[in-house]
Amino acid sequence: MSDVTTTDLYEVTMALSYLREGMRTPATFSLFVRDLPPGRGFLVAAGLEPALDFLARYRVEREDVQEFAAALHRPPEDLEPLLGLAFGGEVRAVPEGHVVLAGEPLLEVTAPLPQAQLVETYLLNQLCHQTAVASKAARCVLAAAGRPVVDFSLRRTHGPWAGLQAARLGAMAGFAATSNVAAAGALGFPASGTMAHSYVEAFPSEEQAFRAFARTHPGPVTFLVDTYDTEAGVMAAARVLAEIRRGPGCAIRLDSGDLGDLARRARTLLDAAGLPDVRIVASGGLDEYAVAELVHNGAPIDVYAVGTKVGVAADAPYLDAAYKLVEYGGSPVMKLSSAKVTAPGRKQVFRRPGQPDVIGLWDEDPPDSAQRLLRTVMRDGRRTAPSDRLEYARARCAHDIAALPAPARRIHRPEPWRPVVSQALEDLTSRVRGETERRFRPERRGLSGSGGQTDRKLSSSLREPH
Incomplete structure (x- = not known):
């Protein structure tokens, strides 16, 4: 399956019509999240790097045309105008790892209209899924309050590729x-694993299982101790660990039951056996809410392994995101649909220390000491710089989250940090709204009541970021 044909059919029908109508003028589309999901005080931008890889290699080949034609039940020659179409536009985007807020563009594309239209679905797919998972993962790190967090999500993610993404986003x-393992190798990131209950069950006793495992693996080992009776498992692990004396790094893992209570009992048993350096790893359906509760209650857990709920962003698995036309042929445009008003023009986000972000126009001067968040990352269909490095994105994430107000970082009932709109963007929005109303709602001119009510509703929607 080609990445080119990984799209919604209406992208193809629109692009074909644009080409036949000679509509190749540059257009700008803005990709943004309208509202944060419930339980989120911020988002972490992610998915840009694979999106840029996709755009850089985008080209409609003969087999793509044939697949489009088959989907439309038309002869391939009808789709010939699409053949050879490649992405040659400009992309301005928020680098991965930065915190982003509702209404702020994650990415803007400026390209000939058919090109910009055809890539919509893939870009939304990549940025929405990965931003949702990265945001969930970042909250787990916050909840762990400095304790290591490990990704165990692969077996429950929605496919192997999603599992690779989840590991990268973690x-x-x-x-x-x-x-x-594949993600660790691809990312140059540490791999971590222990054993399954089935391994323990395959031996006559837990102690024999632990000894066999230790014989095979000469370094630090982690024993899963809750296959039968957890306290008996901890004591069996303690006997083996005391004998093999592997030094720091060894651990036991708890995977079920009341993890806080079991961790306290396990810690007591390990300390009594002279093993204060043996760590306790907890897993089993954890996410930021469970981790935060365990930390708050003082559970002596050293490492948290999170999987299912994080890899699929279980409590907020999608984003209310949009990819909307904001400029065509050099003129700003906007959508006026009820509850889905879009602000016109190319945007920039200005980040100010200790103050709300400002959503403004791309070419306006920034407020004092403000950082421009969107950067030009692609021009003429080519990256403007080498691929971003994971460690840079990780550093941005840590920096931006630390700079958020405490209420936005809360795990329970966070208060979303909201941007404001610049005066220049407000003025442009007001002007374009008026021009658009006059062009497309002429029947409302002169009507008392309804017109004013519409203007108030539109103005309220546009100013929600305040």
Whole structure:
């Protein structure tokens, strides 16, 4: 399956019509999240790097045309105008790892209209999924309050590719390791793993299982101790660990039950056996909410392994994101649909220390001491710089989250940090709204009541970021 044909059919029908109508004028589309999901005080931008890889290699080949034609039940020659179309536009985007807020563009594309239209679905797919998972992972790191977090999500993610993405996004958010061998190799990131209950069950006793495992693996080992009776498992692990004397790095893992209570009992048993350096790893359906509760209650857990709920961003698995036309042929445009008003023009986000972000126009002067968040990352269909490095994205994530107000970082009932709109963008929005109303709603001119009510509703929608 080609990445080119990984798109919604209406992108193809629109692009074909644009080409036949000679509509190749540059257009700008803005990709943004309208509102943060419930339970989120911020988002972490992610998915840009694979999106840029996609755009850099984008070209409609003969087999793509044939697949489009088959989907439309038309002869391939009808789709010939699409043949050879490649992405040659400009991309301005927020680098991965930065915190982003509702209404702020994650990415803007300026390219000939058919090109910009055809890439919409893939870009939304990449940025929305990965931003959702990265944001969930970052909250797990916050909840762990300095304790290492490990990715165990591969077996429950929605496909192997999603598992690779989850491992990468966890690394970006501050995780310490992943169980995913392929991801660890691809990312140069530590791999981490222990054993399954089935391994313990295959031996006559837990102690024999632990000894066999230790014989095979000469370095630090982690024993899963809750296959039968957890306290008996801890004591069996303690006997083996005391004998093999592997030094620091050894651990036991708890995977079920009341993890806080079991961790306290396990810590007591390990300390009594003279093993204060043996760590306790907890896993089993954890996410930021469970981790935060365990930390708050003082559970003596040293490492948290998170999987299912994080790899699929279970409580907020999608984003209310849009990819909307904001400029065509050099003129700003906007959508006026009820509850889905879009602000016109190319945007920039200005980040100010200790103050709300400002969503403004691309070419306006920044407020004092403000950082421009969107950067030009692609021009004429080519990257403007080498691929971003994971460690840079990780550093941005840590920096931006630390700079957020405490209420936005809260795990329970966070208060979203909201941007404001610059005066220049407000003025442009007001002007374009008026021009658009006059062009497309002429029947409302002169009507008392309804017109004013519409203007108030539009103005309220546009100013929500305040």
